[in-house]
Every structure is written in C-alpha cells, then in structure tokens.
Amino acid sequence: MTVQEIVSRLGLKIVAGSSGLEQNITGGYGADLLSNAMGQAKSGSVWVTMQGHQNVVAVASLVGMAAVIIAGAAPVEPQAVEKARQEGVVLLTTPLPAFEVIGRLYGLGITGQ
Amino acid sequence: MMQHYVADLHVHSLLSPCAAVEMTPRNIIKHAVLAGIQIIAITDHNACDNVYAAVQAAANSGVTVIPGMELETKEEVHIIVLFDSIKKMEQWNAFIQPFRSGQMNDETRFGAQYVVDADDELVRVKPELLLTAMSIGVAAASREAAALGGVCIASHVDRPVYSLISQLGLIPADASLAAVEVSRRMKPEEAPVLLPAIGRLPVVTASDAHTIRDLLIGPRTVFCLEQPTLAEIAMALAGQGSRKFMA
Numbered sequence: 001m002t003v004q005e006i007v008s009r010l011g012l013k014i015v016a017g018s019s020g021l022e023q024n025i026t027g028g029y030g031a032d033l034l035s036n037a038m039g040q041a042k043s044g045s046v047w048v049t050m051q052g053h054q055n056v057v058a059v060a061s062l063v064g065m066a067a068v069i070i071a072g073a074a075p076v077e078p079q080a081v082e083k084a085r086q087e088g089v090v091l092l093t094t095p096l097p098a099f100e101v102i103g104r105l106y107g108l109g110i111t112g113q
Numbered sequence: 114m115m116q117h118y119v120a121d122l123h124v125h126s127l128l129s130p131c132a133a134v135e136m137t138p139r140n141i142i143k144h145a146v147l148a149g150i151q152i153i154a155i156t157d158h159n160a161c162d163n164v165y166a167a168v169q170a171a172a173n174s175g176v177t178v179i180p181g182m183e184l185e186t187k188e189e190v191h192i193i194v195l196f197d198s199i200k201k202m203e204q205w206n207a208f209i210q211p212f213r214s215g216q217m218n219d220e221t222r223f224g225a226q227y228v229v230d231a232d233d234e235l236v237r238v239k240p241e242l243l244l245t246a247m248s249i250g251v252a253a254a255s256r257e258a259a260a261l262g263g264v265c266i267a268s269h270v271d272r273p274v275y276s277l278i279s280q281l282g283l284i285p286a287d288a289s290l291a292a293v294e295v296s297r298r299m300k301p302e303e304a305p306v307l308l309p310a311i312g313r314l315p316v317v318t319a320s321d322a323h324t325i326r327d328l329l330i331g332p333r334t335v336f337c338l339e340q341p342t343l344a345e346i347a348m349a350l351a352g353q354g355s356r357k358f359m360a
Contacts, residue, residue: 033189035214035246053274055244058222075273087222 001025001108003067003090006046010104012069015076016084016091023066023090028110030102034059041065046110048101052076057083057091066090071098115355118341120152121145121333122179123193123268123294123319126163129183130224130244132323137233138167140325145176148329152341154179154319156193158243159213161202162228168199169231177341183268184209185244186251191268191275193294193319194258197343201261208257212247251277252287259289264347266292269321270311271299283310291350292317297332301360315350318360334360 004021007014014021026044031037032051041047043064049056052070057080060068067090070076076093084091094101124141125132138155145153153176155167164180171178180202181195196202217240218226226239247254255265267277267284270293277284277293284290292315295304301316322328337357338345349356 033246035187035189038216038245039214051274055223058219058244061222062219077274 001110003046006067006105006108006110007092009108010094010096010101012092012094014090015093016081017067017089020067020088020090025066025110028102028105028112030098030112038062046105048098048105050074050098052080054079054083056080057087057089060089061087067092069094069101071096071101115337115339118151118336118338119149119333120154120336120346121150121320121322121328121331122152122154122181122195122266122317123156123183124153124322124328125183126155126157126167127225127227127229128157128160128163128239128243129323130158130218130220130226132157132224133325134225134227135325136323137229138163139170139231139233141328142167142170142174142176142178144325144328146174150176150328150333152177152179152336152346154181154193154195156181156183156195158183159185159209159245159247160226160239160243161206162239164199164202166229166231179343182206184254185246185275186254187246187248188251188280189246189275190251190277190280192251192255192277192290193266193268194254195264195266195343197262201263205258205261205263208261209247209249209254212249214242214245214248216242216245218242218244251281252285255289256287264291264343264350265289266294266317268294269296270308271295271304278308278310284312284314290314291347294319296321297330315352315358316360317350317358334358
C-alpha cells in the first residue's frame with residue numbers, strides 16, 4: 001500500500017513532502033515519545049503521533065519513515081513543516097484521534113509487526 | 114547588603130545542536146555584559162562541556178556563570194539543573210552517564226554540537242546525540258540533583274512540547290523542583306491561573322536563548338540577593354531570609 005492510498009482512504013491532509021506519496025508502506029508505528037520511535041520504529045513505517053514539532057521530522061528522516069501522521073488535530077509547528085519540505089519527509093494531518101487512525105490503518109492491512 | 118541581580122537562568126551555547134554557532138561562551142558573556150545580565154546559567158541539552166569556557170570567559174566581566182544543564186528526562190520533559198560549582202556539575206554529569214541513550218548525533222538532521230574554549234576556538238565536536246531522552250525519570254533525576262545541592266527548574270511549562278505540563282500534565286509529587294519556568298510566550302504572573310497544574314511552585318522566566326538575539330530580548334528574572342550565588346537564588350525561590358525575585 002502506498003502513502004497516496006492511505007491519504008485517499010483516510011482523507012488525510014498533506015502538509016509537506018508530496019513528492020514522497022508513491023512510497024510503499026511496510027508497517028505502522030504509534031508513539032508520542034520521540035526517543036521510543038527513534039529506537040523502535042522500522043524504516044518504511046507510517047508513524048502516528050500527536051507531536052507536531054520539528055524533531056519529529058528529524059526522527060522520521062533518521063528512521064526512514066514512509067510518512068508521519070499527526071493525529072487528533074494536534075498543532076503542527078511551522079518549523080516542522082519547513083523542515084519536512086527540506087528533508088522530503090511526508091507530513092500528514094488529520095482530526096481523527098490517534099486510536100482511530102491506527103485502527104483504520106490496521107483495517108487496511110498495515111500492521112505493527 | 115541586598116542588591117538586585119538580573120539573571121538569565123536558561124541559555125544554550127553552540128554545544129546544543131539547535132543553537133546558533135554565534136552562541137560561543139565568549140560571545141554570550143560579551144552580550145550579557147551589554148544587556149546588563151549579571152547572572153547567567155549555561156544550560157545545554159544533556160551536556161555541560163561549554164561551562165568551563167563560559168566561567169573562564171566571564172572572569173573579571175562582572176557576570177556570574179552558574180554551571181548547568183537542560184536535562185531531557187525519559188518522559189521527554191526538559192528540566193534546568195543548576196549547580197553552585199563545576200565540581201558538583203561534574204558529579205551530576207557522572208551520575209547521568211549511565212542513563213544516556215548511546216546514540217550518535219546526526220549533524221545534518223539535528224545540528225552540530227561544538228565544544229569550544231574561552232577564545233572561541235573549536236576544542237572538539239561532541240559525537241553523542243544530545244537532543245534525546247535520558248532513561249531516567251523527572252522525579253528521580255530532580256531528587257538526585259537536589260541531593261547534590263543542585264536546583265531544578267521545570268523548563269518552559271507553558272510550551273506544548275518538552276514541558277512537564279505538556280508531557281505529564283502534572284507535577285509529580287515525588288519530584289524535587291525549586292520552581293517552574295515560563296517562556297517569553299507567557300507572563301509569569303498569569304501562569305498559576307492559566308496552568309493550575311503548577312500549583313504553588315514559584316514561577317520564573319528566562320530567555321531559553323538559542324541565538325544572541327534571544328539573549329538580548331530576554332525575558333529574565335530579577336533576584337534580590339546578598340551575593341550572586343546559587344544558594345542565594347535558592348533562598349529567593351523559597352522565599353527565605355528576605356531574598357526575593359521578580360519575574
């Protein structure tokens with residue numbers, strides 16, 4: 001499943017990194033602690049978080065995440081958007097709560113294993 | 114004899130990956146003098162290597178340097194940890210060593226981490242990733258710092274990221290905090306109303322400077338003290354011995 005497909009299926013808003021929408025998603029990860037995501041998430045994952053600051057982008061880029069979904073209408077800092085543009089990190093937002101986003105992703109066949 | 118001292122207890126040097134390269138200890142002290150700041154704490158993320166140069170650079174400047182650090186706890190909460198001597202700071206640094214993640218910094222993603230001397234000469238580049246969590250919680254870390262005679266202040270509790278209030282939403286009962294800090298985004302006197310979770314802790318403010326411009330703009334806290342020392346600042350925060358502060 002590509003990033004573009006989850007964007008369409010979940011009605012996500014693309015705030016940065018639209019050039020990376022063709023990437024394939026190989027799994028999912030949910031965490032609000034950056035140190036945890038940095039240590040545990042796998043490359044190619046879609047990361048669901050409520051954090052919207054620029055270090056999220058640094059971690060996503062470091063891990064090689066396919067996309068980051070900032071859920072629950074959490075505010076996204078302008079510096080995060082700017083950094084995501086520079087780094088080519090796909091940054092997506094949604095008013096859906098994190099639990100709902102993860103549940104729907106799982107329903108689409110994206111798992112955490 | 115009581116005097117007023119203008120203090121900025123939260124300043125990053127160029128050791129912090131997110132700080133500008135202009136934030137050399139020498140340049141910080143030079144601008145502190147220009148701005149009328151008399152007490153300055155150097156508080157880099159999870160590190161204190163540039164405190165030595167800052168103390169040297171401040172010799173005969175009239176500025177008192179307080180050795181410090183901005184710790185990132187396992188909850189990703191930032192707390193300012195201040196000590197009254199380099200020796201205590203080193204004991205603290207040794208204590209937190211086992212709690213480091215062991216990850217290396219990626220300059221392109223997080224920023225560079227420079228250790229310099231008092232003449233702005235590069236001494237070394239710090240390889241460890243500083244912009245990450247330590248594996249020790251805020252309560253245990255603050256208690257240990259206090260046991261070493263340190264003073265802990267919860268950083269920018271008004272901010273939506275990396276703050277005790279954003280991450281936990283409360284002050285842990287077993288934490289040892291002397292005060293909370295608000296950023297330039299909130300007036301200290303409004304904090305108890307807007308952030309009831311801080312309870313009765315004293316509220317200070319500081320620049321959290323990452324650039325010289327931040328340092329010049331402030332905000333700062335004015336302390337009424339006998340001497341420009343951390344012990345006196347602790348007394349002022351606790352409201353003891355007629356010492357006071359005005360944030």
